[in-house]
Amino acid sequence: MSARATPGFAGAAVRSLYPIVIGFTLAYLMQTVVAVSIGDYYSKILIDIGIAIVLGVSLGIVNGYAGQFSLGHAGFMAVGGYTAAAIVYYGSIKLFGTKAIYGGSLGPGELLLCAGCVAGGALAAVAGWLVGQPSLRLRGDYLAIVTLGFGEIIRVLIKQTDDVVLSEKKVAAASWWSLMDNLGGGFGFIGGPRYIDAKNPFWVWLFVVVVCLVAYRLKYSNRGRQLLAVRENEIAAEAMGIKTTKAKVSAFMTSAFFAGIGGGLYAHELGNSMRPADLGFQKSIDIVIIVVLGGMGSISGAVIAAIAVTLLPELFRSFAEYRMIAYALALIIVMLLRPQGLLGLQELWEVEWRAVGRSIVTAPARLARWIATAPARARAALRAAADRRQEDRP
Template identity: 55%
Template sequence: MLGARAAALRPGYGFVLSRAVGPFGAFLALAFVMQLVVVPWAGPFYEKLLMDIGINCLLAVSLNLVNGFTGQFSIGHAGFMAVGGYVAGAVTYYGSFVLWGSPAVHGGFLGGGDLLFLAGCLVGGLFSAGAGYLVGLPSLRLRGDYLAIVTLGFGEILRVLLQQTNDVIFVPAQIEAATPWQMATALGGALGFSGIPFYTTVFWVFVMLGLLLIVAFRLKESSEGRAFLSIRENEIAAEAMGIDTTRYKVRAFVLAAFFAGIAGALFAHETGTTLNPRELGFQKSFDIVIMVVLGGMGSISGALVAAVLLTVLPEFLREFADWRLVIYALSLIIMMRFRPQGLFGIREIWELWRKPPGASPAGRGAS
């Protein structure tokens, strides 16, 4: 056991292969199968639903890093999504004009357009991570409600700023004449950023989700991740262990913002969505918080299940659209009454049936 522990501290190639590269390969294969087999068979309605599910899973699992792992309370996740979405949208939309003279989808799978889209996702994620750093650094000394208010404020400020942007430029001659700054501020304002090419596919959504899941699960098992968890458990004791709690809170924030940015980028390039400041406001942030709370703060699989449930349910409750939010709220109230720790608490689904050794009544000796 000691040998295994020492090996875990210094991962060899075999270890990295089995815990990171291997699973990612499996996800890649899964994404291919989804795209090539499931999508043609299921049709466009389910294709869109699958993409929505994947994007919401990205959002829920990434927010879980902050709210669940680290025990902070952020309600501005949609703001980071907006940063990623708008940055990536601008990269592909104006980038396509500059490269190919039109914003239409260019090239096939892994063609020029796809690569531009991937770059857009990455740049969007990085911008969002930067925003996470900027918001996080001054505000993470705050606790609980105060932090929640700051993150809420961030989302709202961003929304108002986006509403002030100029109309999207769609005339090629004007784009040729425009400076980068003019392009960067022509994001459609309150009407939304229309014309972004639809590059998002089930494949890309699940590749990104696979990436996030590997990061999240590896984090949970690593000493880095345990530092996150220890802050949730007891901040003072975490400090006393030598953990720089402020730095770790910022790290969790930045990491979560990066993946929220990627989710935003996927959302921006999805068929049938318009990138719109109102769409990515407080309501959206709140939806993501609900997923995390419902799944259980700190449970990755819980966040996944909740994200799937809360994406699929409204879709099939469309006829009762007016009642949707009532049902939402009601289910949360019932949840809080009967299972305040969320569906799975802080555990993963597969841990629910595994009894912790020594947890029998006899094991809980009194002092």
């Protein structure tokens, strides 16, 4: 990276609008051109991929850049999803007097959806701050357990809520405060409008672009480098003057914010159920798989993994039973052979493809050599063991 002059306020303001501008363009194209031309089935799969990308890239911020292992991403997703669902459903009744006001592209319904998602993200970020306070004093395994526990607590709390109020009159009469307890309990948030479907993927793609660009710019910014330093060696990072706790908490909050948005999108996609049972540990693990397989710290890696993880079960429906087994084996094998994930910290365009190509070309020869020398190595190991036993004997 070459040294660049610090942009002034105006420059910074313009640059910070990039994600929105590019996102709007791409999302508009997705909505008007792509979704129409590829048909409902593929458009629906693309939406699933988009939501998986939002979740995967957001977890990558805390898991990949900062190296803090969080197993509670579904918890943040639930916070954002339920907030958004409540705002869109109850808000629609309170503001417009009807359950589902769609009003076309960028109509009142969609703007409410956007507001709900952002509010859900904000609340999830607050939850991230709360969880980050105690747990970022811990490391590694403990953090994983605490975040896991947090996800479970969220789930238990949501399960205790009352049923969704279905009558429009009752909603209009009730106060916001009392409606907070009507989130559907164990049955899930039913009855809410579903604004995202195969014909309307706009908001998903807008947020996909926003999260990817924000994550990308974060990675190469001062703060992102601080996070990478924390991940590589916390003590050294602290010695270099990095406020490690602050860096970790802010990474946690950013990640939780986008997880909340992802949850909001998930809640409003046609065909998804917002049941506490669906937003448990298993969901967190699904997101972790995306990050670990794609490469810890690689945005394009997470995007590729999100595509693969969503697409493969669709392609091989008959193997549904073996899907999770395949993921589990993939996790173990990647950890044993390539611990940094497929792309590691690199982005797709930073990989030295020539070296990759060379290693792929020479792979059969190396494998053959490895197999050919296997008996000799086994013999040597056995002989060494026998020698050790001999030495041990008094």
